[in-house]
Amino acid sequence: MISFQPSEEQGQIIDMVRRFAADIVRPNARDCEEDKAIPDDLLAKFWELGLIANSIPEDCGGYGFERSAVTGALISEELAYGDLALALAMLSPTLFAYPILEMGTEEQKKKYLPGFCGETFKFATSALMEARVTFDPTDVKAQARREGAEYVLNGEKCLVPFADRADLFLVFAATAPGTGAPGIEGYIVEKGTEGLQVGEREKYMGLNALPLYRVALAECKVPLENRLGGPGGCDFQRILNLSRISWTAMATGVCNATKDYAANYAKERVQFGEPIASRQAIAFMLADMAIETDAMRFLAWKAAWLADRREDCTREAYLAKLYAGEYAARITDNGVQVLGGHGYIREHPVELWFRNGRGIEIIDGLAIV
């Protein structure tokens, strides 16, 4: 009935991204976190892997290979095993490119996708989250109102990656408030459009390497053809589902990194004459971390598998994300616990993973497969 055997290409992709994460992502994570910035050459190195161009049609300048949510989940996990903030940064152009690729009109694809097939990292982003306690991604307060040949956007967004450098924004706004996901559409807003205001960079507990901004839309006018998917609109629920799959897969990467690091530490750290891993208090914790990480991964895979079959995966993606948020906090907390006093010191990465992992429950829509 089911198989967990990756295809030969998926196997090679996993090997490649794992190696990239070990050689490039992990060794730079701490410096990027401390500097609150990611050097362009790191993004350039990621760009050379050709992830986005790979699935862009040949007539738009890409390679035309099929995109898969399962493969996307595998890539998300491996990158986040290196570091969550860098993974989010590297994959941030997909926030714009993938919805266009999947749901854009032919004109939108022809206009925007070739920009993602060039030699240099293309800064593009999306704006979904809004800063309020009761935020629900299926009930956004940002509004799109039609006025003649234009849509007029109003609203405030937060957690917009690279808003300072992005050429293209995909802004999610409701045409009719209170209608849930079906009432939410995506609007393409180009940098420099009047009424698009990039605000202050936000400061968070973790993810400090990733520049996240507030973005305001004040009577921001875009032509009718800038609505994602044209007159028919987009399938916002599916975009949300794909983002929850990616988010869960990334959480799995963070948790797996924590689990591996804590387990290795526990096997080497000797207290009272034996490695602490042989103490049940530690061993049980490590076993739980392994079980919960596997569970998280399988939830992501199941939802991704459904998404690839074009079946509704709203329930699966939601449950996966819910589980990922709760257990990423728990697993990364246990990572700090296993290392004891060392876990609280910045020389070990578990405190960083704890701060990053804690945000997974709170944040939505920062990644997409």
Add this chain to the structure above:
Amino acid sequence: MDILVCMKQVPDTETKIVINPEGTGIVTDGIKYVMNPYDEFAVEEALKIKEKMGGTVTIVSMGPQRATEAIRTALAMGADKGVHLCDDAFEGADSYSTAKALAAAIKPLSYDIILGGKQAVDHDNAQVYAALAELLDISHVSIVTQLDVAEDGKSAVAQREVEGGAREVIEVSLPAFIACQKGLNEPRYASLPGIMKAKKKPIDVIDLAKSGLSADEVGEKGAKLKIRKFFLPPEREAGKILEGEPEELATQLVKLLREEAKAI
């Protein structure tokens, strides 16, 4: 230029090696295999030469069925085609019988330069390339850390490491075998499109019959070397810390070095 790369699939360098109970080899269950790291430098250098001068890069590898994965990795990096010597008869080869089989596969091919790692990290013999060059009647340059192929493709200047950190600069006429060392280049990652395209690139499988060799020339039967036993090096014992005044320490140290370690 027609560029060949000799490549071997080896256990991942992070593998924990376990000897089988009979002492005839290592336990291969659960081992992850990768492209020999030194061969990655060779693949990268081949791709760079191709990018500069045009031509094709062909990967030549001998190994069981699973070695296809490593050939595909090289194809995903950008090589054009593969040649895979694959037959039970090739199993258990030493450096000589490996070179013999590789030479048989390479002779019918057109080539201007052959690259390979300076050694495979499994048996660490570092002998195949020399034997292969001899069998093909071409020169070889070993432990190469810099390579410049002349514009006409007829010769190359290679720098090789020699003892004491010095470099030896060698001009060699082509075709020649260049055995690559770390430092030569920074191997690229296979790109996603590269991985997808690799699937469609041809791999020519050569069995014993196709190699034109007989069973007693290759593999274990053709080997000049017989491995009698595999064993792991003894575990390192804990070091000794001497205490006392410097004069005393020196005396103690000399005594230990002479009597216990028998080093002086």
